[in-house]
Amino acid sequence: MDFGLNEQQEMMQTLAKDFLAAEYTDKVLKAMVKDDLGCTPEIWDKIAGMNLLGLSLPEKYGGVGDFLDLTVVLEEMGRVCFLGPYFSTVVLSASLIMDAGSEEQKKQYLPTIAEGKILVTLALSETSDNYTADDIKLKAVAKGDSYILNGTKIFVPDARAANYVIVAARTGKGVTLFIVDINTSGITVNTYQTVAGDKQGEIIFKDVKISAKDILGEVNQGWSYIEKVLRKANIARCAEMVGMAEQALKLTLDYAKERIAFGHPIGAFQSIQHRCADMKMDIDGSRFITYQSAWKINEGIDTEKDVAIAKAFVSQACQRVMHSAHQVHGAIGFTEDHILHYYTKRARAYEFSFGGADTQLEKIAALYR
Amino acid sequence: MDFGLNEQQEMMQTLAKDFLAAEYTDKVLKAMVKDDLGCTPEIWDKIAGMNLLGLSLPEKYGGVGDFLDLTVVLEEMGRVCFLGPYFSTVVLSASLIMDAGSEEQKKQYLPTIAEGKILVTLALSETSDNYTADDIKLKAVAKGDSYILNGTKIFVPDARAANYVIVAARTGKGVTLFIVDINTSGITVNTYQTVAGDKQGEIIFKDVKISAKDILGEVNQGWSYIEKVLRKANIARCAEMVGMAEQALKLTLDYAKERIAFGHPIGAFQSIQHRCADMKMDIDGSRFITYQSAWKINEGIDTEKDVAIAKAFVSQACQRVMHSAHQVHGAIGFTEDHILHYYTKRARAYEFSFGGADTQLEKIAALYR
């Protein structure tokens, strides 16, 4: 049993922390939330320059590090409430291509992803946010060497920024994945305004013609890849939430030590102290349970149950932490100027993305049946 | 809108409060919990002498007062954690006889109940504690002018003390109520040891022969009377819990003001204060919501929904109050010598009797469907 980081992980942590602290200030975050794409080419180039885009990819595809390194970096990104197509490109898409892609596809996409030259996203949900194969109704009809796609995808992360989109489509009884150039004719992208400022959109496919070469993995086997990437995605979200919660606690402690009421720093009052104690336990527990699953994923022994437990806990714990952070901050944390609400809103978005606590608890209960 | 008690109610309240404070001391309570029947003839005679047994019965049957008077008295009984066949005889049985009985039956049973000469109980549950008509499987088979009863009833309150038992039995597709002398041949009573020391038992009916004259109400219509009495029973339990919770808060405040730690009465610490504040809100809310339903029952405008809301809230609020009372009392409240646990245990028994919070919430949800 070892809860410690190894040298490589510590190095990645320091690298990411220092970079983000210097470059991703509150001011940058506020600008990125307002930005259409949520990221600038400058930031992206720097991230690429530090090899952060190849995390968890093999060296032969320009990668470096493993899923644990990625988890460490995501926690640091959470700490600054990082916004940008990192999650969609690295966590979702690079993993899927690595898992499902042919050697040719890997060579085509992975090194360019690692170099920061292309952004890729995943288009999954259609009518619900249940993340089940049943929800996949977008039709892909074979026509000679091609497929014709018709349907609409919702909640697509970074829909506007992506150069390619991996589409989960219905092919008869199964689901098949396609990797599609976003500029293919017949594709329309509409972006949402979201509370959290995370960049999502819907993608409408109208008679979009795709070559059969652009199928990712086996025909009709797409959902098995999706299940695997959903586990990674959920743990990655957990890692981000751990960093976010940690930062919310830091802001809260700083404020509680400095703000005076009734002649004392408010952090001396027991109601505030007990809130902070609960926040700390929630955050520690969140980190332990996130890293347990991240480690298992890294070792190839990940299970549905571990991931469901982690996501159920972390997403609820993170809401509790944010709620307490606001309660301690009082009115000042309720203002748009303050940085806290960026974390609060994002925490909600991440809670629900890839299945919220309720969904995860149902999964756990089902595993006991 | 009027939250006040009228003169009669205030008089009943004072009468009950003074009597119980003087006669039903902690010492008596402890003895009654160990007692086989949970009550002595002396106590019962005094209660009868104060006309408390005829509450909510018409004067012509020896009664006095209405359901609100009864509610007021039950709250006072809760305050001293009163144990005894009052609930089974007055709340359950007298109400049922009044509702369902023939004029002859009313004349036979009600005045003797009001005079304290007989104890009557209700035998309802058989295999579950779901309180649904489906659970009634005890068979009553007509044989000439008689019925033969076969089956087992569980969780019968005051099974050992009762002289008569009202039995809900299956008669074809419906349920029929019989009022049965407990000494009828073929009846066996076994008492339970319960955590709360409340006197319950199982009653086994083996070829018990009952006259058709002892049917209460219409044949096959028994469940409609039961539904009505269940509403009264639940609100009566709420009233007792309000009194119990009030007393738990009183004990807690007394202790918090007197117990010194770290140089201060512990009641000065914010964590204790906030617990007590929450207890107070729970108790006030419990009282309001209980009396709202009691008033509606009294006016004949009671609804399933109001009762379900009241029982759902009061039974959970009462558990929160007891939990907080223990937490403030620390180790001393954890001992058998201390009076607090009598309240805690009884609160659990009352929570579940006639359907706990979960059951009530299901009912409420169903009403919105």
Add this chain to the structure above:
Amino acid sequence: MDFRFSLEEENFRQEVAVFLEKEGPKEWQKKKVSFFDMSGQENWIAIHREMSQKLGAKGWLSLHWPKEYGGQGLSPFYRLILREELAKYHCPGYHSLSVDFVAPAILLKGSDELKKRFLPGIASGEVMWCEGLSEPGHGSDLAAIESFAKQDGESYVVNGQKIWTTYAHFADWMFLLARTDRQAQPNYRGLTFFLVDMHTPGITVNPIINMAGHYDFNEVFFDDVRIPKENIVDSINRGWYVAMALLDFERTSDLGYAIAGTLLNDIVECARERDILDAQNQIRMAELVVECEVARLTHYHVTWMQAQGKGTTYEAAACKLLGFESIQHVAEFGLKVFKQFGLLSDKSSLAPLYGRISSCYLRSFGHSMEAGTSEIDRDVIAQRGLGLPRLR
């Protein structure tokens, strides 16, 4: 004991309902705008003012005032019925700060002259007020207020800053708690309660946008602002007592349970239309029904006490706490039900209730701070209500 409204009260409710259905803003009724979410609507101040004057014209903003001051001398339950119906019909126009905060304070502590000067404008819904209590360093700890009013002949000259001043950007008048004695021990004995014309020179109002993106709050700066001494309520250095009475009115003004109950109904209805109210959420809904019902009765009880002229100690704090927490819980429930759809802020067909779910949720973070933090409420219940000792 009687848990029924009187026939007259029921008739009044009916009259209000008919009026609001007809006269309330149609767009708001369609969108099911929630009370605390009003400022998220376009052009809302004008709509609010207009509706306020309509209510004033009906005599509904002074229902329970004594007749001598233009009121109808009715029980405070009329006010409660009006506000329940306003919540139900998603109607603005009830400017609590005027009607429920400052008006009762003036009625209770103001001179006859002040009553005659200020009550008619409130009753007609034409004059709107804001509240000058909190300061940057003193939110919960009002006794420590620093804004200073210095006597200068027949007037006082105020310098200082207020913050979280709701609606200062369109209010006509402000009630202001300022220090008039820096030596007073304890410090709350050096405060005075002023009524200030917001057009007085020297007042600067800066917006504070809240995390829901709405503009409710302001910073208000006072730079040699001159207030005639006849604008003092009660007398010099007695402002604390006026403010404390006012805070109890404030705590029972907004009907948390009614706002929560309406929002709950709207959520459930919309979820049913989308067929997404699963078994877990139905149970949670039932819990919220229970919670709102308890908050409702707690509010009725304190209203009954007010109607009886019974003194209250902790009841207003409990009422506010339960009511406002119920809004928070219902708003969270909205997110729980609609999940990612609830987090869409746009007007797309995917966003339930025109984006109100997220807006109400974000706005609800304020509910455990405004009108006293939940911590202060619980302190009040424990100390004033239960007699527990102070540590400090």
Add this chain to the structure above:
Amino acid sequence: MDFRFSLEEENFRQEVAVFLEKEGPKEWQKKKVSFFDMSGQENWIAIHREMSQKLGAKGWLSLHWPKEYGGQGLSPFYRLILREELAKYHCPGYHSLSVDFVAPAILLKGSDELKKRFLPGIASGEVMWCEGLSEPGHGSDLAAIESFAKQDGESYVVNGQKIWTTYAHFADWMFLLARTDRQAQPNYRGLTFFLVDMHTPGITVNPIINMAGHYDFNEVFFDDVRIPKENIVDSINRGWYVAMALLDFERTSDLGYAIAGTLLNDIVECARERDILDAQNQIRMAELVVECEVARLTHYHVTWMQAQGKGTTYEAAACKLLGFESIQHVAEFGLKVFKQFGLLSDKSSLAPLYGRISSCYLRSFGHSMEAGTSEIDRDVIAQRGLGLPRLR
């Protein structure tokens, strides 16, 4: 990072499991007796002592002690594995007060002579200890202890009273915190940590029965009880530091999550047999699975820190709090599932798990008081862990 036990550790777990299945009390395994519910069993002390000696004979009560004191020098995870398996197999015999409270304190702060005198009896499971810390007026506030030990030549003479002394009625020895300097400022600098033979004249033990009807606690009176001065751990007036170190060991001794997890499994299994685990309760079960898992990892983390020799500040308090709260929540869940059936204390076929549901539930009220109240635990986390200032 590695969330796996080593092969050696897994082998040890297997060895323990095989041993316990064979050597554990069969009746307890059938009845699924829970750790904190042991004293509800007939003849339990004899069974506990016997099992303790069996564990001692295997060398399992001194797994992670240094080899020079008879230990095996293994990581503290071996102790944790042993206790997980004991919980799983419903086995008694692990006398925490000896093995996890006083032994580590002696190892850390005791002289070489004390180690040699006392550790072997603990390692063999033959000598059982009890804890003399709490006093009637001082439960949470240990620094204010009043029992006084007066020097008299080569020994100290103790007068005073302890309370909540778990297992004093059969313990052979007690570790005792007593005042040796009434003038010390701050007061905790006047306390000394003694080891006391429970057979010393002048000691009276009176039972305290808990609300579950079990006999665990005692009052212990000291009337001129003479203790040789070589029985002092560390030195005179340094007892506070020994006690504080001990409390951190105490907080990580009992594996709350493991006891809770076993009870949860037993409840779920029994509920499935009776076919009463409805959808609501399945979700609640899932929540408890999550809670126990987090408590487990929190315990693993602090054990890892101990294994690394890393200093801990708040971690033990968090570990105890989460673990013990999880037992409370699972015990409450038992009642929620079995309702009235769970409240039957008899042995009738209606009572689930031989009446253990109610027994565990009632016993669980103690968990937020023992080994420090939950309030103190949260104070510790806030002040020692997060550096928040003290009010007092």
